[in-house]
Amino acid sequence: MCIFFSFASQYFLRVDNLLTIAxxxxxxxxxxxxxxxxxxxxxxxxxxxxTIAVTGVVMxxxxxxxxxxxxxxxxxxxxxSLIGALNGFLVSKMLLPPFIATLGSQMALRGLSLVITDARxxxxxxxxxxxxxxxxxxxxIIPIPVLYMLVLxxxxxxxxxxxxxxxxxxxxxxxxxxxxxxxxxxxxVRIFAxxxxxxxxxxxxxxxxxRVNSGQPTIGVGYEANAIAAAVIGGASMRGGHGxxxxxxxxxxxxxxxxxxxxxMNVSQNxxxxxxxxxxxxxxxxxxxxxxxxxx
Numbered sequence: 001m002c003i004f005f006s007f008a009s010q011y012f013l014r015v016d017n018l019l020t021i022a023x024x025x026x027x028x029x030x031x032x033x034x035x036x037x038x039x040x041x042x043x044x045x046x047x048x049x050x051t052i053a054v055t056g057v058v059m060x061x062x063x064x065x066x067x068x069x070x071x072x073x074x075x076x077x078x079x080x081s082l083i084g085a086l087n088g089f090l091v092s093k094m095l096l097p098p099f100i101a102t103l104g105s106q107m108a109l110r111g112l113s114l115v116i117t118d119a120r121x122x123x124x125x126x127x128x129x130x131x132x133x134x135x136x137x138x139x140x141i142i143p144i145p146v147l148y149m150l151v152l153x154x155x156x157x158x159x160x161x162x163x164x165x166x167x168x169x170x171x172x173x174x175x176x177x178x179x180x181x182x183x184x185x186x187x188x189v190r191i192f193a194x195x196x197x198x199x200x201x202x203x204x205x206x207x208x209x210x211r212v213n214s215g216q217p218t219i220g221v222g223y224e225a226n227a228i229a230a231a232v233i234g235g236a237s238m239r240g241g242h243g244x245x246x247x248x249x250x251x252x253x254x255x256x257x258x259x260x261x262x263x264x265m266n267v268s269q270n271x272x273x274x275x276x277x278x279x280x281x282x283x284x285x286x287x288x289x290x291x292x293x294x295x296x
Contacts, residue, residue: 001254005261012264019143025256026145029249031204031223032230033156034084034197036248039231040160041193042173042240043091043098047083048201048227050109052220055080055205057113060122060215063130077202083109084198088191106224113217122215134210145207149249152203156196157245165192173240229276230255233283255279 005012031048038045055076062072083105090101124130136144160166168189171179180186204223209215234251236243255276262272 001257001261005257005264008261009264012261017260017264019141019146021253021256021260022146022149023143024260025252026143026149027204027207028223028226028230028255029149029252030152030200030207031227032234032248032252033152033245034200035224035227036156036231036234036236036243036245037160037169037193037196038098039228039236039238040173040240040243041169041190042176043190043193044102044228044238045084045087045194045197046099046102046224047087047105047109048197048204049220049223050106050113051080051083051198051201052205052208052223053113053217054083054109055202056209056219057117057122057215057217059206059209060124061116063127064122064124066126069127069129069133073206076206077199080198080200080202080205081195082198084195084201085191087198088194091194092187092190110217117215117217119217121217124209124213124215130210131213132210134207145211148203148207152200153245153249156200159196160245165189169193170241173242175241226255226276229280229283232280232287235287237287238284251283 002012011017031052035045035048058079059072059076062075063069067075087102087105090096090105091098094101132144134145138144138147158166160169165188168179168184169192171182171184172186172189176186179189201223205220208219212219230251231243231248232238232251233254234244234247234249236248258275258279259272262275267275
């Protein structure tokens with residue numbers, strides 16, 4: 001895609017455009033880290049976009065009320081983690097299908113964000129530091145969200161590969177009953193996977209609010225689809241038990257490059273969504289073929 005778009009547009013390989021791709025990809029990648037945990041556990045989280053909206057709105061409201069930035073950040077991350085843990089409880093303890101449980105959460109949280117703001121944006125005009133969370137640049141070159149993406153990616157990869165509960169997520173996703181019989185607390189593992197997803201969505205919500213210097217109750221629509229697409233394109237299997245953070249980052253950048261290149265070619269936004277859908281279908285089909293070959 002990079003080779004194609006570099007010939008299709010003279011602006012594609014410019015440094016400022018490549019940095020723009022990285023910045024736009026950062027939010028998708030951060031939300032996709034959490035989604036990767038959930039997908040590896042053989043589940044799905046459709047509440048990410050609404051969690052982004054709620055935490056972004058709450059962040060803006062707290063900062064506007066005069067609360068210190070770091071206190072507001074901690075509260076919003078706690079809210080996102082609590083939402084994720086609740087989703088995990090609904091799925092693992094109440095045995096609700098992940099699709100239904102998180103779809104219900106999505107609708108409830110979206111409604112909550114509209115209720116607490118009266119469906120109006122919450123503008124922050126009393127805190128210059130709030131803008132710096134997402135609008136500053138490292139060495140005056142690299143957008144700070146890119147740094148967050150890399151650091152959180154390392155943390156997520158470490159948990160998934162080097163921490164016991166990370167390995168247990170793979171076990172639960174591969175065969176939940178076998179994992180339970182081997183002594184793994186499957187309820188704890190699923191709740192943790194969803195908790196991590198909620199935490200990543202909260203961080204994304206804070207960054208998005210900082211980027212637009214306001215809490216937008218309607219923001220985040222479709223972000224769960226982007227997160228799923230990034231994880232699946234990066235090799236995570238919707239049947240669980242397989243996936244990686246490095247693959248998710250690659251998947252997020254594939255989507256970022258695709259969207260940016262189509263923008264430079266003046267392709268309609270509607271066709272961009274269509275192209276993303278085709279990429280996801282293709283990725284799932286490739287995963288199906290890979291699974292079939294490995295089983296044979």
